[in-house]
Amino acid sequence: MNVFVATIGTRGDVQPYIALAEGLHRAGHAVTVCTSTRYASLVTERGLSYGRLSDDLVALVETPEGRTAIAGAGGEIYGIRALIGLIQRSLKIQRDLQSDGWAAAQEANPDVIVYHPKMAIALHYAERLGIPAVLAPLFPIFLPTGAYPNPGFPRFQFGRRLTAAYNRATHRLVLAVVSAASRWLYASWRKAHGLPAQPRSTDIAHRRSGAQVPFLNAWSRHVAPDPPDWPSSGVATTGYWFLDRPRDWTPPAALKAFLAAGPLPVYVGFGSMAGRDPERTTSIVLDALRRAGLRGVLASGWGGIAAGELPESVYLLGQVPHDWLFPRVAAVVHHGGAGTTAAGLRAGRTTVICPFFGDQPFWGRRVHEAGAGPAPIPQKNLTAERLAAALREATGSLEIRQSAAALGEKIQREDGVANAVAFIERTAVRPAPQAT
Structure with missing residues (x-):
């Protein structure tokens, strides 16, 4: 055919x-x-x-x-x-x-x-x-x-x-x-x-x-x-439908060293959803990680980030396959695109969705209703205080972590x-x- x-x-x-x-x-x-x-x-x-x-x-x-x-x-x-x-x-x-x-x-x-x-x-x-x-x-x-x-x-x-x-x-x-x-x-x-x-x-x-x-x-x-x-x-x-990394792909040495240097970090990435003020978004994310006492891996896709401005507890990420990275983080924070949502759930990781529009609020609700993450935070309501509270819930709640892990096992069997x-x-x- x-x-x-x-x-x-x-x-x-x-x-x-x-x-x-x-x-x-x-x-x-x-x-x-x-x-x-x-x-x-x-x-x-x-x-x-x-x-x-x-x-x-x-x-x-x-x-x-x-x-x-x-x-x-x-x-x-x-x-x-x-x-x-x-x-x-x-x-x-x-x-x-x-x-x-x-x-x-x-x-x-x-x-x-x-x-x-x-x-x-x-x-x-x-x-x-x-x-x-x-x-x-x-x-x-x-x-x-x-x-x-x-x-x-x-x-x-x-x-x-x-x-x-x-x-x-x-x-x-x-x-x-x-x-x-x-x-x-x-x-x-x-x-x-x-x-x-x-x-x-x-x-x-x-x-x-x-x-x-x-x-x-x-x-x-x-x-x-x-x-x-x-x-x-x-x-x-x-x-x-997952497109996994090529078999010969190898992670950057600096990323491997960062992951090994401390507790599991939180992944934060908003994909192609740059927003009107990416610098403000970056400031909110960094402040929220500091308030929650968490390390972070930040995808650079939305802009507003300069590696020299980041604390040692945060790694600026380029293109890295989600199927390799997500099992190595404590939680994933993103805009709620269907593909990123799927990758985070398959990895069994708790998910914090900060939607912009379209299908993103739908996936945010579905993740929350499945018990795999806190309630979504719409981008227009995103603050460091709200995001820090969601991060503490995502990484600290045993019930949410167990629900996310169980959902990941079901998805992996499909x-x-x-x-x-x-x-x-x-x-x-x-x-x-x-x-x-």
């Missing part, structure tokens, strides 16, 4: 799909991973074929305007204005990406397409090629449920029936808005490639025929179980990639031709 895997975004949006592609390759399938150019070597060094996408969209998000938009996505006016401007600037880039992806898909000539929701255009490639497609989200989206609201929406308790109705309404609203935007964004591409317009009744999770696209959920049911009102077929929650490969093999049946 020839599989085309399409994804775009930050490293957290790409690594799980490379892990899936590796699993497919081991199972004897030919695989092309289509993603932005900055990740080309990450794909090819794993022995996989690479499909080119321009890096312009990811680079745009990393501009000062893009970071302001991300920082303000929680609702601040300056951030909302920046977000609108970012969308406007991205439209031409989006159209170029559609062409890039289509060229890569034609060259790959796949039998099935597996795609990240950010690459929803891949569903249209599949329709043009007459092949099946599988939607592979990293968090619960596009499947309405009464169990909880769509990630990004606040939770309310109105009584059981009214709460369930509110929760379903948030999912349907997101589905309607994203589907309308998708129909508009991809209409010209469909017309140019001989496909009829999508009916208004069609959403992002259904083909033009009305058939639901199979869902391949890349998370653990031990962290986010399937709600009882989800479809009984065509949906698989497989377990996480084989999410193998489960996903089996689902794709069962699902890769060509759709019946439809009248135009």
Whole structure:
């Protein structure tokens, strides 16, 4: 079988799909991973074929305007204005990406397409090629449920029936808005490639025929179980897809020496979520570690950190594989991205999530409700006092440490990639031709 895997975004949006592609390759399938150019070597060094996408969209998000938009996505006016401007600037880039992806898909000539929701255009490639497609989200989206609201929406308790109705309404609203935007964004591409317009009744999770696209959920049911009102077929929650370090990777000698020089440190990293004021974030983190009496390993990704300014109890970290580092720390503190959350939980470490927006508050709640960490601290409420209290709870509570360790053992027993490969093999049946 020839599989085309399409994804775009930050490293957290790409690594799980490379892990899936590796699993497919081991199972004897030919695989092309289509993603932005900055990740080309990450794909090819794993022995996989690479499909080119321009890096312009990811680079745009990393501009000062893009970071302001991300920082303000929680609702601040300056951030909302920046977000609108970012969308406007991205439209031409989006159209170029559609062409890039289509060229890569034609060259790959796949039998099935597996795609990240950010690459929803891949569903249209599949329709043009007459092949099946599988939607592979990293968090619960596009499947309405009464169990909880769509990630990004606040939770309310109105009584059981009214709460369930509110929760379903948030999912349907997101589905309607994203589907309308998708129909508009991809209409010209469909017309140019001989496909009829999508009916208004069609959403992002259904083909033009009305058939639901199979869902391949890349998370653990031990962290986010399937709600009882989800479809009984065509949906698989497989377990996480981990891309572990290369076998020949070795840690920096300075990091090994730091880890050996004292008690287990706390890892702190906010990934690509730089925030509006990274210097302030750094100051809060350092103050919180001092108040809690803990050593720290700080990822340098959000900026605002200079190694010469750090106390001896803190190590400034570059790129280090989480599967090596996290078993060697006392707790992990991060923004709540799906991949970092998964890595920390698999290591059996208590987790403190300080979310910005999107699915991050959802994972913060799930970790807390699973007993694997303190209540999340939204970035807009982050202070040294609050973070220090959370660190003391995360490292000092025997109950939390035991819950995190037990959850880690369950996740380690899952084989999410193998489960996903089996689902794709069962699902890769060509759709019946439809009248135009």
